[in-house]
Amino acid sequence: MRKLSEIKKSFLASIWFMFLTFPIMVIRVNPIEKVVEWRWRNMVFVGVGSFILSFVWRYMIRQKxxxxxxxxxxxxxxxxxxxxxxxxxxxxxxxxxxxxxxxxSFPFIFSAYQVNIMTTALMYVVLGLGLNIVVGLAGLLDLGYVAFYAVGAYTYGLLNHHFGLGFWAVLPAGAFMGALFGILLGFPVLRLRGDYLAIVTLGFGEIIRLVLENWNDFSFGPSGIANIDRPSFFGAQLSLQNATVYIYFLMIAIALFTVFVVNRLQNSRIGRAWVALREDEIACEAMGIDKTKTKLSAFALGATWAGMMGVLFAAKTTFINPASFTFLESAIILSIVVLGGMGSITGVIIGAFVLILLPEYLRAFSEYRMLLFGAILVIMMVFRPQGIISNVRRTYKFAGINISGEQSK
Amino acid sequence: MKPVMEIKKLTVDFGGLRAVDHLDLDVKEREILALIGPNGAGKTTLFNCITGIYAPSEGSVFISPPGGGTGTINGLTPNIITRKGITRTFQNIRLFPNMTVLENVMIGRHCRTRARIAGAVFRGKATEREEKATVEHSYHILEKIGISQYVNEFAGNLPYGAQRLLEIARALATEPFLLLLDEPAAGMNPQETGVLDALISKIRDEENIAILLIEHDMRLVMSISDRIAVMDYGKKIAEGTPEEIRNNPVVIKAYLGEEFVA
Incomplete structure (x- = not known):
């Protein structure tokens, strides 16, 4: 009985789809021969396809x-x-x-192209973990995260261009500049929450990009900065091939370092304050947590990683211009955090690999890859809205002093 | 006994509405003072004003904690007031639902600990020790309140009564000299209220702190309070021992109703 009604619903959905796609899928005007082609076969495809998809969709919803x-x-x-x-x-x-x-062994097995992709994915792991502090832990929806990435990249680009400073000298400077801009953004948005915060941070991201695009004397405008030095290996410049591998290993080290630091932060006094702020701002203040300090520290520590990655990005591509720092970047990094699971380190790492590697390896499907990518995101959000890994908090055992939480269950 | 908090001529205006009107109230050392009154009398507004969520339009709140540090607390932010030793619970439970029970209490320890970012990353000896002490202290409070069996559960998954108790545990973790309880028995069944009754007295006796509570459950109020203050339309209309309040005609008219006439 239930099956029958499901089939009926799917059937109606497929009729709808056939009707909706009729103008684009069936009718084609051939302007050269001035005839109208009626491609009825496409209609059958649409009908059967949407029927099956709709049925599967319903089935999965029911399972869920x-x-x-x-x-x-x-x-x-x-x-x-x-x-x-x-x-x-x-x-x-x-x-x-x-x-x-x-x-x-990765760089010794696969081509430089693959190594490059993997490096990019690792960069997004770090960016995701950084944004995870702001969005996942502290619950401050930041849509302008890419601004700090840009700040880091331009810090290295400009310092290298004007003063010839090397990668290793600028890496901490980039992190510091990121943190500084994080605090700078933090001050005006201290009183904002939710949607309002999102809009202001979005604006901040755009301001940084527009300044970089238009302030020619400072940032060389849309033409950007070229010929930035790659990271040196104990003072020696490497060939392109070696530099790719070198940056790859560098990136692995930085990613591990990030995981280490973020993990420790998350289970510390500060990290708990962030989570409390996310959960309930009023209760958080009433429990003696300084809201201002906590928010600013989240913004600063989140932005630090973006600043660092900016420096690495500039060093990796050797060319930067404002076009690399559009809102789309912020959106991708945010998707990594949301897809992976807010506040979960493992989740964010998996999310970054999925979101960065998937579009690369879907290239086989050429123009459909973005469609597939979008579909995967939608399905993910329907069937697992809490992300790949949902909120996991640290548990404590009290076997030694008292009854443990596990035993008493 | 000397007062730990003196409220003098406190007034809170919301536009044209005077929610609290020239209210005077003292809370003495180690006493349980109940604040009762009809809905909308301004009891919760008074709490919000004491804890810094609202700033008073007039008047002052003066504290003299046993440990020293006397002074007025008007205009201070909630977190500073908590640090000075006044903590509260909320009428509509405000826990951190996606943190574990233990972590909720550990948040209460925040203002009594000092680990900073560098400490969190490098985790030196001092930080380790502090963290360990925080965990143990928090667990100890959970045991005292009687909800230690939930230690690793998410706070949001707890039964209602346990959530109320967790709020009290979290508040105690901040080491207050004055605890403000906003309707702690709301929504509890008679059995749970009985547990709460014993618990509040126990907290007062063991922690040596003063407790100011808002409550509508008259049985609870009459049994545990040392004194009762009654508010109506933002004003204090009566103050005295439970016996005095029970027989006060003004209170009976405004709030208690005829059935409480002894």
């Missing part, structure tokens, strides 16, 4: 709903797979071993 009902009962006892991997040494150590062997 029945799954939810079942899950609610035993939710507390089920640990997600990824958390289990992290907790059980038997799974965790081999996984880390495989990943590190893969990571080290």
């Amino acid at each position: 709903e029945s799954g939810l009902k079942k899950n609610r009962a035993d939710d507390r006892h089920k640990t997600p797979f990824i958390q289990r991997v992290r907790e059980e040494r038997r799974l965790f150590i081999p996984l880390i071993a495989v990943l590190s062997v893969l990571g080290v």
